Structures are given as structure tokens and as C-alpha cells.
Amino acid sequence: MSDFDDSDAFEAAATPVPQRGPLSQRAMAARPAPYLDGLNDAQRAAVEALDGPVLLLAGAGTGKTRALTTRIAHLLTLGKARPGQILAVTFTNKAAREMKDRIARLLGEMVEGMPWLGTFHSVSVKILRRHAELVGDATLHLKPSFTILDTDDQIRLMKQLIAAEYIDEKRWPARQLAGLIDGWKNRCLTPANLPRGEDRAFDGWGGRLYAAYQRRLLELNAVDFGDLLMHCVTLFQAHPDVLKSWQDRFRYILVDEYQDTNVAQYMWLRLLARAHRNICCVGDDDQSIYGWRGAEVGNILRFETDFPGAQVIRLEQNYRSTPHILAAASGLIAANKGRLGKTLWTDATGGEPVRLIGHWDSEAEARWIGEEIEAFQGGHRHAIGRRNLNDIAILVRASHQMRAFEDRFMTIGLPYRVIGGPRFYERQEIRDAMAYFRLAVSPADDLAFERIVNVPKRGLGDKAVQKIQSEARERGLSLLEGAASAIAVGAIAGKGGSALRQFTESMGRWHADAIDPAVNHVELAERILDESGYTTMWQNDKSPDAPGRLDNLKELVKALEEFDNLQGFLEHVALVMDADKGEQEDQVSIMTLHAAKGLEYPVVFLPGWEDGLFPSQRSMDESGMKGLEEERRLAYVGITRAEELATITFAGNRRMYGQWQSSLPSRFIDELPEDHVEVLTPPGLYGGGYGAAAAFATSSMHDRAAHADVYNSPGWKRMQERSASRGQPVHRTPVTIDAEPAARFSVGDRVFHQKFGNGTVQGIAEDTLTVEFTTGFKTIKAGYVQPASGSSIDDVPF
DNA sequence: AAAACGTTTTTTTTT
DNA sequence: AAAACGTTTT
Numbered sequence: 001m002s003d004f005d006d007s008d009a010f011e012a013a014a015t016p017v018p019q020r021g022p023l024s025q026r027a028m029a030a031r032p033a034p035y036l037d038g039l040n041d042a043q044r045a046a047v048e049a050l051d052g053p054v055l056l057l058a059g060a061g062t063g064k065t066r067a068l069t070t071r072i073a074h075l076l077t078l079g080k081a082r083p084g085q086i087l088a089v090t091f092t093n094k095a096a097r098e099m100k101d102r103i104a105r106l107l108g109e110m111v112e113g114m115p116w117l118g119t120f121h122s123v124s125v126k127i128l129r130r131h132a133e134l135v136g137d138a139t140l141h142l143k144p145s146f147t148i149l150d151t152d153d154q155i156r157l158m159k160q161l162i163a164a165e166y167i168d169e170k171r172w173p174a175r176q177l178a179g180l181i182d183g184w185k186n187r188c189l190t191p192a193n194l195p196r197g198e199d200r201a202f203d204g205w206g207g208r209l210y211a212a213y214q215r216r217l218l219e220l221n222a223v224d225f226g227d228l229l230m231h232c233v234t235l236f237q238a239h240p241d242v243l244k245s246w247q248d249r250f251r252y253i254l255v256d257e258y259q260d261t262n263v264a265q266y267m268w269l270r271l272l273a274r275a276h277r278n279i280c281c282v283g284d285d286d287q288s289i290y291g292w293r294g295a296e297v298g299n300i301l302r303f304e305t306d307f308p309g310a311q312v313i314r315l316e317q318n319y320r321s322t323p324h325i326l327a328a329a330s331g332l333i334a335a336n337k338g339r340l341g342k343t344l345w346t347d348a349t350g351g352e353p354v355r356l357i358g359h360w361d362s363e364a365e366a367r368w369i370g371e372e373i374e375a376f377q378g379g380h381r382h383a384i385g386r387r388n389l390n391d392i393a394i395l396v397r398a399s400h401q402m403r404a405f406e407d408r409f410m411t412i413g414l415p416y417r418v419i420g421g422p423r424f425y426e427r428q429e430i431r432d433a434m435a436y437f438r439l440a441v442s443p444a445d446d447l448a449f450e451r452i453v454n455v456p457k458r459g460l461g462d463k464a465v466q467k468i469q470s471e472a473r474e475r476g477l478s479l480l481e482g483a484a485s486a487i488a489v490g491a492i493a494g495k496g497g498s499a500l501r502q503f504t505e506s507m508g509r510w511h512a513d514a515i516d517p518a519v520n521h522v523e524l525a526e527r528i529l530d531e532s533g534y535t536t537m538w539q540n541d542k543s544p545d546a547p548g549r550l551d552n553l554k555e556l557v558k559a560l561e562e563f564d565n566l567q568g569f570l571e572h573v574a575l576v577m578d579a580d581k582g583e584q585e586d587q588v589s590i591m592t593l594h595a596a597k598g599l600e601y602p603v604v605f606l607p608g609w610e611d612g613l614f615p616s617q618r619s620m621d622e623s624g625m626k627g628l629e630e631e632r633r634l635a636y637v638g639i640t641r642a643e644e645l646a647t648i649t650f651a652g653n654r655r656m657y658g659q660w661q662s663s664l665p666s667r668f669i670d671e672l673p674e675d676h677v678e679v680l681t682p683p684g685l686y687g688g689g690y691g692a693a694a695a696f697a698t699s700s701m702h703d704r705a706a707h708a709d710v711y712n713s714p715g716w717k718r719m720q721e722r723s724a725s726r727g728q729p730v731h732r733t734p735v736t737i738d739a740e741p742a743a744r745f746s747v748g749d750r751v752f753h754q755k756f757g758n759g760t761v762q763g764i765a766e767d768t769l770t771v772e773f774t775t776g777f778k779t780i781k782a783g784y785v786q787p788a789s790g791s792s793i794d795d796v797p798f
Numbered sequence: 799a800a801a802a803c804g805t806t807t808t809t810t811t812t813t
Numbered sequence: 814a815a816a817a818c819g820t821t822t823t
Binding site for chain 1: 799800807808809810811812813
């Protein structure tokens with residue numbers, strides 16, 4: 001919201017700007033721009049090719065962001081555009097933030113900020129707010145104050161629509177409809193131009209439900225994420241004058257991660273760039289990993305056709321990784337077809353091969369990686385020496401893999417942070433609080449009303465909500481107004497009625513305060529949470545996570561201070577779902593491969609390289625060869641995150657849906673070039689069952705030429721035996737727990753448990769103990785714990 | 799209306 | 814195994 005009201009800048013766009021301001025002329029005459037120093041030839045070419053279409057193929061670690069930001073600095077310094085005339089779009093808020101920082105660093109105080117540097121979505125919102133009335137039709141259109149729905153709201157809305165058509169929600173879940181509609185929006189298909197046949201999806205109801213959903217959104221004065229792009233495109237198409245004003249304003253367009261654009265984004269860009277064609281797209285077809293979200297690698301593959309005469313510049317010198325890491329990644333990605341083709345090279349020498357190691361199961365894998373990390377911390381055992389935890393990342397394919405690491409690291413007390421995990425603004429308490437704020441700001445926000453009308457419990461159940469809904473529908477009111485009306489009519493009486501009256505009256509007061517600029521919005525927010533009883537609700541909650549939730553609420557209120565008003569805050573949160581907490585502690589980072597794109601770490605662990613998990617079975621089932629290739633690109637992204645050392649691991653057994661499943665090492669492992677991989681064997685695991693996976697890996701790597709031998713290796717045979725009993729839980733030698741008398745322990749004893757770590761015995765009953773661990777109380781069979789000794793945790797066998 | 803209980807499903811990846 | 818969901822009990 002902060003730079004929404006820059007109408008001055010908007011008007012200024014119409015007046016011609018001198019191509020060279022006096023300031024930049026002086027700067028140019030004095031000396032060549034210092035920011036160009038140190039760029040290689042390709043980077044420099046990318047910076048200086050300012051006019052006309054440019055495709056910048058930038059491999060991993062080739063200084064892509066540097067080229068982009070320097071290019072912007074160059075545009076500004078030469079006076080070819082003012083900051084407000086450059087459109088620079090990224091996919092993530094993080095990328096946008098980083099670009100802003102780096103431009104500011106390059107130019108110092110010369111730039112007063114780039115108002116149009118942001119994600120596709122945030123730029124689209126700013127555009128849409130100015131032309132909201134043009135979205136919709138004569139009877140019903142958007143208003144500039146429209147709200148942006150999150151996924152939760154979307155699903156709830158669709159559930160209502162599905163129920164209204166008496167469709168069986170069991171067979172046709174709202175989530176599926178949401179996915180369908182999302183896919184359509186990604187391709188810029190409105191209900192009106194849905195191809196014949198596609199509208200028959202969802203048991204024949206797809207098209208009708210989509211139209212009903214869009215209608216409902218307009219009634220709510222709301223849009224969803226997909227709408228942001230799609231509405232912009234349809235707006236541009238239907239109103240050439242509007243399009244022209246934006247084309248004139250944005251003299252230069254830059255696009256980051258172009259390989260991840262979907263059809264809607266592609267159309268959006270083409271419309272804006274059509275007139276002057278000053279568009280520079282940066283991307284790497286080998287890092288396209290969002291096909292499932294509608295991204296079209298085709299967009300980057302056919303750039304030269306779309307923009308005839310485009311310059312194609314390749315950045316191929318890698319400044320990030322060692323030759324071994326680069327070679328391993330290049331060898332792997334070579335298996336993909338239809339690439340634009342790049343040859344990454346580096347001046348660097350030395351370094352170590354990519355390491356490969358197999359483990360018995362996912363717990364052993366986590367244990368081993370934990371030990372490795374401790375070794376790095378101590379600076380011994382490994383050639384690359386001591387590393388901070390901040391230098392180390394664990395990149396997983398699917399977030400459920402994170403648990404094993406969290407459990408293990410918690411046990412051994414290794415500090416870690418999960419990046420991109422359950423996000424702050426998606427937590428229940430935050431969303432509830434936000435719903436209160438939303439309703440206070442816009443009393444017609446029916447979805448917010450539904451969310452909180454009975455939170456905390458006010459004695460208003462389904463019945464009461466239905467009465468409010470029918471009352472509102474009959475009289476054409478919002479739910480909040482409908483509630484007031486229902487009380488007046490006497491439709492809702494008794495305890496619930498008085499609670500509802502209090503709720504509506506309070507909301508009226510809060511609304512008056514919310515639109516009163518004289519009222520401090522932070523205090524108002526605190527007052528809302530207080531008076532509504534929401535804070536009290538959590539204070540009275542006995543569950544162990546209640547205190548954490550109260551902390552989160554405090555953090556939320558604190559975050560409000562950064563904004564001028566509640567409206568501005570709500571807008572921010574809708575688009576920027578991540579809360580920045582700049583933690584400086586030394587911690588290992590755990591994240592998904594998707595979240596890792598654009599990041600780099602000296603030491604990278606890549607666990608879970610097993611067929612079915614990585615490459616993911618689902619991806620292959622749904623998208624066949626295309627899916628497999630995208631998985632391979634994901635593997636490529638993973639390896640190329642590493643600067644000095646990459647370690648790939650896999651496990652023979654993994655728990656899925658609570659059942660042990662055995663699995664084979666990933667086919668990607670066999671695609672790694674042998675010369676750049678070192679196969680490790682877990683210590684002390686020769687011959688035994690534990691070594692099976694490792695033995696398989698070893699033979700697989702060494703006998704690739706004589707492939708048949710692989711199938712005679714002990715590892716393969718054991719794998720076969722295991723998969724023969726497919727679906728059945730793998731028979732793991734049962735750990736017999738002696739019915740050990742709990743009497744061996746007494747209250748107050750320190751005990752150790754493999755998973756929970758050290759704890760204190762608090763209670764004893766027959767053969768079970770109640771033990772307080774750092775993570776809380778657990779009831780455990782006495783045989784599973786042992787007296788805590790002075791010995792290291794690592795000595796304990798599992 | 800809300801809690802307590804039993805059943806079914808879930809696991810890609812996210813602006 | 815845990816969460817989400819639906820049904821029954823208070």
C-alpha cells in the first residue's frame with residue numbers, strides 16, 4: 001500500500017523524459033561506470049545490450065543477479081529511464097528484496113527505490129487497483145479496495161458452491177476443483193473462453209462452477225491469486241488505452257526466472273513489451289521446476305521466435321562450485337532432451353568429488369548426516385575443515401522428509417532452522433486474528449465473518465450461521481449486517497443471540513476506529529484481540545502449543561508497527577506470506593529443493609535419493625517423461641547449490657503413511673558421472689543387513705559397464721527379496737524389549753531415550769515410565785530408556 | 799452446541 | 814503416525 005498512491009509518478013509517465021539527465025551526463029563524462037568493473041565479457045554484454053529483446057541464458061552460479069542488477073543500474077545511470085519507468089519482475093518476494101538491496105548498494109543514494117520491482121503478483125495488484133472498475137461487467141465489477149483471498153478462503157468458498165449444486169463432496173472434493181480452476185487461470189482461460197470439453201471436467205460441472213465461483217468473487221469484491229494475473233491480461237486486452245498507458249510507462253522490462261513463467265504471465269509480459277520490445281528475460285531452462293504450477297518451459301525455448309532479432313547471451317562461467325560438483329550436475333542434466341544447451345565451466349581447481357552413501361533406513365540416514373555435521377563443526381575428520389552450521393544445508397524432495405532430521409537434531413542438540421516450513425501467516429491463530437482485522441477494515445468480508453463468528457466459541461453453531469446466511473441473502477446484506485438483522489428480527493435468541501449482539505456491536509466500534517486515522521492501529525489491533533476474547537481463549541487453553549500461539553500473536557501485533565494502518569498491513573500479508581525474522585544464529589538449514597532455488601551453501605546434503613521419492617512417483621505417473629525430466633532438473637538444482645561439497649544419500653527403508661517401505665536407490669544416482677563421485681560405505685556396516693543399500697550402490701557404480709553384474713550383486717538380490725514382499729512392511733529384525741521392571745528406575749532419575757534424548761523420570765507405573773524430556777512429557781516403556789550415563793549420545797546403539 | 803470418539807486419508811513441490 | 818474428517822455422546 002505504501003507506494004500505491006504515487007499518482008504523481010503516474011502522471012509524470014505521460015510527459016517525455018530527457019534521454020540523458022544532466023547528472024548522468026556528468027557521471028558518464030567523468031569516467032566509465034565503476035560498477036562495470038569485474039564483469040566478464042558475457043555479463044558485460046548482458047548489461048550493455050539495453051535496447052530490444054534480450055534473452056539471457058544464465059546457468060546456475062553464473063552471476064545472473066549481478067548482471068540483472070547492474071543492467072538496471074546502467075539504465076538509470078545512462079538516463080535511459082527513471083526508476084519508475086523500469087518494470088522488473090521476479091517470482092519470489094525474497095528475490096525482489098535481494099535485487100532492491102543490490103541495486104541500492106550499486107548506486108547508493110542515487111535511487112529513491114524502484115516502485116515497479118516486485119513479484120508478478122504484487123505488480124499486478126498495483127495495476128489492478130487502479131482499474132478495478134474495469135474488471136467484471138456492467139452489473140457487477142471490482143472495487144479498488146478488493147481483497148485477496150488465500151487458499152483457505154478459496155476452498156471454503158468452493159465447498160459452498162459445490163454443496164449448493166448437491167454434488168457429492170466425497171467424490172468431487174473442493175481441493176480438486178480449486179486445482180482445476182487454478183490451472184485454467186494459469187493458462188488465462190476465463191469461464192467464457194474455456195475450450196469446449198474442458199468445461200466438462202469435474203463431472204460435467206467444471207465450467208458452471210468456475211463461472212459461479214468468479215461471480216461470487218466479484219460479489220465479495222475479492223480476487224484469488226490466479227485472478228491477479230488473469231484480470232490484468234483481460235483488462236489489457238479489453239482496454240487498449242489502459243494497456244497503452246502502461247506500455248508507455250514501462251520503458252524497460254526485466255524478467256527473472258523466465259523459465260518459470262506460465263501462460264498468463266507470458267501473455268502479461270508480451271502485452272506490455274509489444275510496443276517497444278525492450279524486454280530482457282533471464283532464465284535457465286535446466287532449472288525449470290515449476291511445471292506442476294503451470295510453468296511452461298516452452299516460453300523460454302521459443303523466445304527467439306516470439307521476439308525476432310532477439311539477442312541471446314549465455315552466461316556459462318560458474319563462480320560458485322568446484323569442478324567436481326559442476327561435472328556431476330552437468331553429467332546428470334545431460335540425460336534431459338530438448339535443452340537449449342549450455343556448457344558450464346569454471347576457473348576453479350581442486351575440490352572433492354560428490355559423495356554418495358546409502359543407509360539402512362531414513363533414521364540411519366538422519367543419524368549419519370547429523371554426525372557428519374558435528375564433524376564439520378569440530379573441524380576434524382573431513383578435508384574441507386571446519387564449517388559453521390550456517391554454511392550447511394540439507395535439501396529434501398518432500399517436506400515430510402524433514403521430520404527425521406528435526407527429530408534427530410533435536411535429540412543431539414544440533415541447532416537447525418527449517419526454511420519455508422509452515423509459514424507464519426498460515427498459522428491458525430494468525431489467520432484468526434487477521435480475520436478479525438479484515439472484518440474491522442471491511443465489514444462486508446463475509447469469509448472473514450464466517451471464520452471468526454464463533455471463534456472463540458460463542459455458542460453459535462451451524463444452525464445459527466445458516467440463519468444469518470439466509471437472512472443476509474434475503475435482504476441482500478453482508479453477513480455482518482445480516483447478523484444484526486437476524487437479532488433485530490429475533491431469529492437468533494438466547495445465549496447465542498446475546499453473544500452475537502455483542503460481537504456485531506463490538507465489530508461496529510472497531511470498524512469506526514479502523515477507518516479513523518486518528519486511532520492508532522496497533523493499539524486498535526491489541527484492543528480487538530483483547531475485547532473479542534481471542535487472547536483469553538488461548539490463555540485458557542491447556543494444550544502445550546498455546547503459549548507459542550500467544551507469542552505469535554504478540555509478534556503479529558509487533559509486525560503491525562511497520563505499517564501505517566491495518567489496510568496496508570493486510571495487503572502486505574496477502575502478498576508476502578513470509579515473515580522475515582532475520583535470525584543470525586548459527587544453524588543448519590533444512591528446506592525443500594524448491595525452496596533452495598537461488599540459494600547457495602558451501603556444504604550441501606541431498607538425502608532421500610530413492611526411486612519413487614526422488615524422482616517422485618506421482619510426478620512420473622502424472623506427467624510421464626516430462627515429469628521425470630523436471631525431477632532431474634530438480635536434482636540438478638540441488639547439486640548446483642553446493643559450493644564445495646555435495647553429499648547424496650539414500651535409504652533402503654523409509655516409513656510412509658506409518659508403514660515401512662523398502663525402496664531402490666534413485667535412477668539419478670546411476671546417471672552421475674562416475675569420475676566425479678566417491679562412494680562411501682557407512683562405518684561398521686560390512687556384510688550385515690545394514691550394508692545392503694550401500695552394497696547396492698557400490699556395485700551399481702562400479703559395474704555400470706557390465707550392467708548385468710549389478711543384478712548378481714548381493715545388494716540387488718537382497719533388494720529383490722525385499723520387493724518380493726511388496727507392500728508388506730519390511731521385516732526389520734525385531735528389537736526385543738525385555739519386559740524390564742520399571743522398578744529399576746526411581747523418580748528423579750536421569751534417563752536417555754534414542755529419540756527424545758535425555759530426560760527425568762517423573763512417574764512409574766508397572767513397566768512404564770513418565771519422563772519429562774526437553775520437548776515435553778512422554779509415557780514410555782521402561783525398556784526403551786536407559787540410565788543416562790556420562791557417555792556420548794553417539795555411543796548408544798539404536 | 800460442543801466435546802469425545804472413531805474413522806479415513808495423507809505426502810510433492812508454492813506465488 | 815498424525816491429521817483431518819465424520820459421527821455419536823454429553
